[in-house]
Amino acid sequence: MTISVERTKTPKQKPGTDQLVFGKVFSDHMFICDYSPDKGWHNARIVPYQNLSIDPSTMTLHYAQSIFEGLKAYKTKDGHVNLFRPRENIKRLNASCRRLCIPTVDEEFALTAIKKLVDVDRDWIPEGDGTSLYIRPFIFATEPHIGVRPSTTYSFVIITGPVGAYYKEGINPVKIYVEPNYVRAVRGGLGEIKASANYAASLKAQVEANEKGYTQVLWLDGVEKKYIEEVGTMNVFFIIGDEIVTPELSGSILPGITRKSCIELLRHWGYNMNERRISIQEVYEAHEKGLLKEVFGTGTAAVISPVGELCWNGNVITINNGKTGPISQRLYDTLTGIQYGKLPDEFGWIEKV
Template identity: 65%
Template structure:
């Protein structure tokens, strides 16, 4: 794919690496590509980061026809730039696109677009331990028309944000509120797409959980309010009696790339792992029997987020005395080690720029 590059005439001041936060600062450039019906994806370009001219009737603003991705670029100790499984994110774009009636992208072209943009803004990749460059590709329906139907024109955009270390003072397991009222997604809905609707549906539950002192919610299935789905914006794993279990991909949860990597890593390490339906009752029963050994979320932002406590309809249980478990720590160390280039990548996950 031919990508035209227009460099900014006014580079921004880079933020202090010790106070990056998440998704607050953006780099000097962005990638844009247009889709027009009959013409396909065209006009791939890297341009200075800045506001886009969006028609007030752009369909994404009205009917939510939009999807996104999230991945990271890492700078190694010797200055190399690494990407973690970017092809998986771009493949997932097409899964999301199919559910949202958005025209598919060319996976290789879009991985190339990520690489070119990261190269142009390589200067922005932070190097302090735990920091990285968050990459946010997204597609939105840009056609200026009102009427509920798939749009005829779209934009594919990639923006970059230098982000801070998720855990600044060691990993602190989080408290999770098991959500019995609100539903994120249901069978026959958009749960397995990385699309705006699922995040909009999560806001109110998240706000109410925070007000009660919880970090995230654990979503249950929308039909029976019985099966465990995801935790906040992460996939969820449990270690019960020596076996690691995680909800199967039945269409209502996001097929996470950190989830996939965790499963592959555990299998290679000989840890029993299974993807299946898990009821919240089973988790509580395992705890009562002294067999709930660990619980953790997986996602791009934190990689591994250990869970120290659950609250379900007023019943509170502690996991592993509120401390990070051995498997959680090992998965965290291995994946972040491979991502930062400190550990050898025996999986073929890393792409060097």
């Protein structure tokens, strides 16, 4: 399938590096591809960024048959553009497709579409420290129909936009609220895919945590409400004694690409890195014994986000004196070093545009 390109005649004004806010500004162009039962995926095109026109009965509005991904393009000092493990994002996109009865996309074609769109809007990639071009592929049901069943038609869209730090704290530690009441996901549900509905389910807890002065929510399992799952936009790691622990993928936790990369790095460096069940009680007991050294989140948006404070049922603990720990910092420096071309890519994680 070829991708046609229609370039904008009215380029937008680009924000300065100091004006970048995550998810607020979008580039000049977007990618769109349509699906129908008789043609499959077809009519792939890059067009000027524009509104989408949909029927009020479009099924995604009523039944949430919608999925997405998130990745970034990084500009190196020598002017090259890097993508970090984009094939992993596309594989996960297709896993989401299968779970929500959406036709999968050809993975090589999806990668080509991402690269071509990034190349068309190459001059939108900012060059300041910690900046990048955020890439948001998403697929949603487009059939105008009221009735609970999979749609017959879909749109695959990719938009991009220049971004700075996801959290205003940057690499500085954030405050996390352990959610005691609401449930994000259960095994057999949608927790292990990037379904839009997952994030709608998390909003109430997020708003309440923000009102209490916390940056994000730490979710516990939806059955016993004792085992740690993930933070709202990140996977989470704990350093207890000489062990580094992240919750195992149980069917309700998103298999993050940054999570996977951190596990591979930590094992490569020789750390005692384990994926297993870990309860919030174990974390607090480790803190009481002086064994809890670091807590950090991992994700595409923030890369590494150290946690300086946890609040569980009103019991507040401070981790590593509220400072970024050495392993968190090493992971951040290594991942960003590879992404921006400052460090050698020993693992074959970089795709050039």
